[in-house]
Amino acid sequence: MPETRIPMSAPDLTEAERAAVLAVLHTPHLSMGPEYLAFEQAVAERIGVRHAISVNSGTAGLHLCVRAAGIGPGDLVLTTPFSFMASSNVLLYENAVPVFVDVDPLTGNIDPALAAAASADLQTGGAAARRWLPRRGANKGAPLKALLPVDVFGQPADYDALRPAAAGLKIIEDSCEAIGAQYHGRNAGTLGDTGVFAFYPNKQMTTAEGGLIVTDDDEAATLMRALRNQGRAPGDTWLQHTYLGYNYRLDELSAALGRVQFGRLDELLAKRQRVANWYATHLEDLPEIEQPHIAASTTRMSWFVYVVRLPATRRDAVIAALEAEGIPARPYFAPIHLQPFMVERFGYQPGDFPVTEELGQRGLALPFSSVMTEEQVAEVCTALGRALT
């Protein structure tokens, strides 16, 4: 296997990030100091929300949203299987049941018509509910509590169209791939009751590991701040724990890094847009490649990954051919419902969510980051052209 010549993803770091992290190391405050509060305040102001709550991963943030929505054992939550595993796992942590509906074939986001039908039937209960539930592992009388849309690849789901489906439900927006995106001019993360961003190093901005919840709900915010801090309610001392909580705190080094990265968000997103534009241009000559679709409702795209679609019969051979040239490429996403433990627990079978499965068989994530050069993009596209002939 040749050495990888172009990284799959890469963080975009400057001296400012290094200086900010180093400065924290000259203080005794490595956790629960001024940095995480300043980071939260900057995000709350810029995104336009009352509360920003930093956590040590996007997954932790989603889990706290699930707790704050009062989702418990057996409860049903509408979501999609075309996502990163974490958006369903956070439901399983509470022994709740993800009820999947399929996605829009163009964007990969939750299909609003299917979601509306499922929501109505599940809230009616009984026989109507059964067609949406998994073969096993769910109780048809269980209450539907929430809708969990995923803003896939940096593009918000269609929240206006989701309004009928969301009636009577909490909305948890998995915006872990979409910080900075806008839907009809509104910021991703603010399109539901609670929203979550994630900052793993391959995301648009990074804190190394980390995440952040945004919400306008005062009560939920107070609870989530307590839960991330070992269940300490306001007024609790260090050894008083009103709730069953977690250590989901973001440390000061990560927060300092995040603060600088967040201050550069417009720059980082503009650089990613430029790389996406290069791809769009260089891929024009390859008719076998289907390029990403941007919905009219997406008034600002926040490019997270660059995922193209190939004929399913050719995808894996193309990956192998690219790898032989030192260019990494990945299938993206692998359908959640077909992961081994999901099959075992809920009895899912191939064919259950055909659009998700087709996208899973055809999707190919190409190397993508804000630090990519046009020469690198051209190199990837040339190799892709060779792999397809």
Ligand SMILES: *Cc1c(COP(=O)(O)O)cnc(C)c1O
């Ligand atoms: C990145 C991501 C998460 C959270 O990931 P962490 O690694 O826990 O920060 C959640 N959902 C989606 C869709 C993601 O892409």
